[in-house]
Structure formats: C-alpha cells, structure tokens
Amino acid sequence: MSHVVEFPQLFDRCAGIDVHKENVVVTVKINQKADQTRTFGTFTEDLQSLKSWLQAEQVTHLAMESTGVYWKPVFNILEDNFNLMLVNARHIKYVPGHKTDRKDSAWIAKLLASGLLKGSFIPPAQIREMRELFRYKKKQIGYRVSERNRLQKILEDANIKLGNVVSDLFGKSGWAIICAIIEEQSDPTLLAGLAKGRLKNKIPQLIQALNGKITDHHRFMLQTSKLALESIQQHIDRIDRRLEQYIQSHSTEVELLETIPGVGHETVKGIVSEIGFDMSVFPTADHLASWAGVCPGNNESAGKKKSSRVTQGNKMLKTVLVEAAWVATKVKTGWLKNKYYAIAARRGKKRALLAIAHKILVAVYHILKEGLPYKEPTPRIVTTN
Template identity: 30%
Template sequence: MSEYDGHQYVGIDLHRRRSVIVRQTDQGEQLSAVRIVNDPVALGLQIEQAGTRPDVVLEATYGWYWAADVLQAAGAQVHLAHPLGVKGFAYRRVKNDVRDAADLADLLRMGRLPESWIAPAETRELRELVRYRAKLVALRSGLKAQVHAVLAKAGVLIAVSDLFGVDGRAQLEQTALSGAYAQRVASLLKLIDILDAEEALFNRRIAERLRGHAGCGAIQWLPGIGPVLAAVLVAEIGDVHRFPSADRLCSWPD
C-alpha cells in the first residue's frame, strides 16, 4: 500500500508484452511510474499500491480484456479510453509510454476522458463467437473466389446460379481440369467443406447462447433481420438500456 492515503488515479499504457503504470494523487502529483511484464499477478500487485477503489484508465487497444478483468477483480473503478478520443497525444514533442499513461490519468482526473463502454464478460464472449463466425465466412468467400479464378484461367464456365450448391458442386466435380488447376480446385473444395462445418458449429453455439434472449427474438420481427444479423446486433449493442433513447442508439459511432 502506498504511503499516500488519498484517492488515486492510475493510467496504464498497455502494450502486447509490457505496460507502464502511472499512479497520481487527486491533485495530479505523480506517485510512481512502473513498467511491468504483462501478467495478471504483476498487474494485481501494482494496483494494490493504489489504495481502495482507485480510478484506473487504460486505452481500448490490442488485448485489453484481461487487464480490465484483473483490475475489476482487484476492486478498481475501471475506465476504458476511446482510441479516437486520445489521438491528441500525437501532437506532443516528447512522446513516451510514461507520458501516455500520465496523460490518460490526467484526462480521467479532470473529467475529460473520452470513454468506451466496458462490455461484461458474457457479452464479450458472444462477440467473440459472432465475430469469429464472420471471419469464417470471409475466409470461405475468399476460397470460393479462388475457385472461380481457376476456372476462368482454364476457360471453364459452369452455368449454374450457385457453383457451390448441390448442382454446382456436382458439375464442378465432373469438370475435367488438368495438372495444377485440378489439384488447386480439389484443395480449395476441401477447405471450403471444412469452413462450412466450422460455420455450422459456431452457428449452433451462438444459437445456444441466445436461446430465450428477448431482444434477439424481438429484433427478428423487423423486415430483413434473421438469426445471423440479430446475433450481430445483440452482440455489438450489448445492454441496450445504456442508451437513453432510440436516437442515441442510432447515432452510436462505435
């Protein structure tokens, strides 16, 4: 515990492997500046030095989840700085990690911090599933585009509306391609099948998470919104009650 017994403000400049932690008094006097290797135990020990329920700020940067969870478990009041709102740091002539952490603490202490919402763990897990499903679909789309490209090189046109539907796949497998072209298409089709199976698996996992979710059911009454888009909206919006009105939700920039 620090000898200073007043309320403390803590700024953390979080990086992938190491982070800098700056502690300040409620008047802005710097108490310490420490560099740690990213580790829950090391972070927890440093926050113990900040007294009871310190205000702690870190930027919504790469891999912030673990740090926010450790800080909250340690009893800190955690604030998440919006990256776009703190871009002003770039103007400084002197720029280093200690200054970045101190500036975050200053903004928080003076009530000028542009904050992002810290989604609870359950919402973050749902986002992980929904966003990963979207990545699987994007990867599969890239593979399908490669199949079309190979066929174009070989001068092959298969006249179906969906090359990867039942009829399209049947014709594709009967198409005579030679050498490297045939080998590449065969490989691409195997990868597409794997991604199809993985997408189906994550669709089931998402559906299980959202079974009985009132908001997910209600939003699907809107024209054009099915289970996939409903899951995206629920995951990204999170607790809709954090918005004071429908207009504020519709103007939400994140």
C-alpha cells in the first residue's frame, strides 16, 4: 500500500500566484479549510482587487514564480503588504501529468505552506532602479561599439587606412580627422596636420593612410554615423548622472570598495547595482559567490564528484567582476596578480580570472559588511623542519 506523505503547514494563511501576461491565478491556502482559487487580470485595478482579497483573507505569506518581466508589476503592488517570495521557476516545476494554471497556483501555495520554497534575492526598490539603469547603460555602450565598427567600415570602403596608423581611431586626433573628412576636406596633407601629441611623429604614414577615394555617399554615411554616436554618448552621460545621484548617499562605501585592486568607480556602480549595499541578506560570502555564479558548483552522487562547473548565476555581475579581475592582473604588484598567475599556470587563464573575480566579490562582501578598506592577505609562511 502506498502512502502519501503530507508535510506540516508552517504558515496558517498563505497563497501561491501563477503569473501570466494577461492574468494571474491565485490560490489561497488556509489551515483546516478548503483552498480558494481566483483569477485576476493584470491591470493595476485588477491587482488592487487581488490585494484587497488577500488582505480580507488575512493572508500573510505569498509565493510567485519569476515569469519573464510579468512578475514585476505584481511584486511592486504586493510587496509592501505581505511577506512576498519570488521563486525561480525551475525550483517549483509541477509533477508530470495534467497541468493547469489552477493546479500550478495550488502547487506553489502547497510548497510555500510546507516551507519547501527558497526565495530569490530581490534588492530594495532603489537598487532595482540602479540595476535597470546600469544594464541599460551597458546596452548603450554595446550600441556605441557597433556604430564605431560601422564607421570604420565606411572609412575602409573609401580606402582611408586611418586605423592602421592611429591606435585610437576615436581619440582626439582620429576624431578631428574624421570630422574634417565629413566637412569635405580631402587633402591628405591638411588632414594629417590635425594630428596631436606623439601622432605628429607619424605624419608621413598618415598622409599615405589618408590618400583614399572619398565620395559624397561616404561623407553622408560618416555624418550619419557621427550623429548616431553623439546621440548614444548623450544617453550614456545622462544615465551616468542619474546613477551618481543614487550612490551619493553611500560615498563612504563607494570609497572603501575602490580600495580593492582592479575595482574602479565604474566597477563599483556595476557591483552595487546588482547586490546593493546591505550584505545581511547573504548569510556568508560563499552564499553571495554562489548566487553570483563565480564559485565552483557542487554535484556529487554515490560519493563521486561529477562536476564542479560554476553555476549560471548573475550574468551581469559576473561580467563586471571578471572585467575587474582582468584589471587587477595588470597592476604592478599585488596579491591578486600573484594569485592569478599561480592559478593560471595550473588551471588556465579563464579559470584563473574567474577565481580572482570570486576573491574580489568576497572582498566586496566583507568590506560592505564590516566597513573596512581592502587589506592584502598576509602570505603564509611555510616552515620546514
């Protein structure tokens, strides 16, 4: 005879929410009573009605899965009135069989009541806004890179080999020459005369590189690309000013984080926009590293370790940390640099970079939690008898 195992209900009044684009299905689970399930629309008025119903039923705890972006407006309206848990959809997969929205919401409610759900980290509203700004800024930087590549292709099409001589095509000298070409200047000697600094030593090579065949079409395309680049830069600068407003009240923490090798002001904005300033939400630095996806995974069965691949984690945070790790390896001296080369010799450069990213994040955790600047670890002294 088979027995159905029933877990004790930890919350007397809780609810599970199955979120969709046009509606949400909610099941309220009250101890010793039959479940109640209702469907609401996703307009603000509908979500307010949902909140009123949950309050009338004296619900204290809610759980919902992170479905695309559709969970966000529901979360924003309910977060101030309930203990709301956002759960990774993979962690609440329903058992095989007949699947309906009603059953999904009831399953979420049952798992929540039994204490079998683990909530995702949801930072405060201010940090969520910073996160959106920083990620949008990264998108704009990507657009800028694409537009710069397009402009270089136009120059190549006109047989202007400026990139062969100028290390930074969009530095002061390179940009001045491009603007002059747009303004219908085609004399290679005059264009080369716009060189500044050490580039003046390469005037003969510049004259050769600028001797191309520029048409009106090329100038039109260059001007269009130039306008696009200027517009993108305005967007980036505007987002930057907004981000600075957010971190002004945390200037002490920002300065402390900048003491970590490889971590500059831009990196700090990227890190805190993903994890915030309050480290009490992560029990240990290892929990934070696991959430970020910068530490080895743990997959063991029958006493055998199957895989130690890193978890997926937070892609944006991982990218920012790896960039910081790369900068840290370029400083003249330092523990992180030495550690990188020691690991790279054994495990390869990619794994070494991820290991340094892990150590930077651990340092970030302790700095924010303890309010102390970065301190180089003391090398262990090995004694031999």
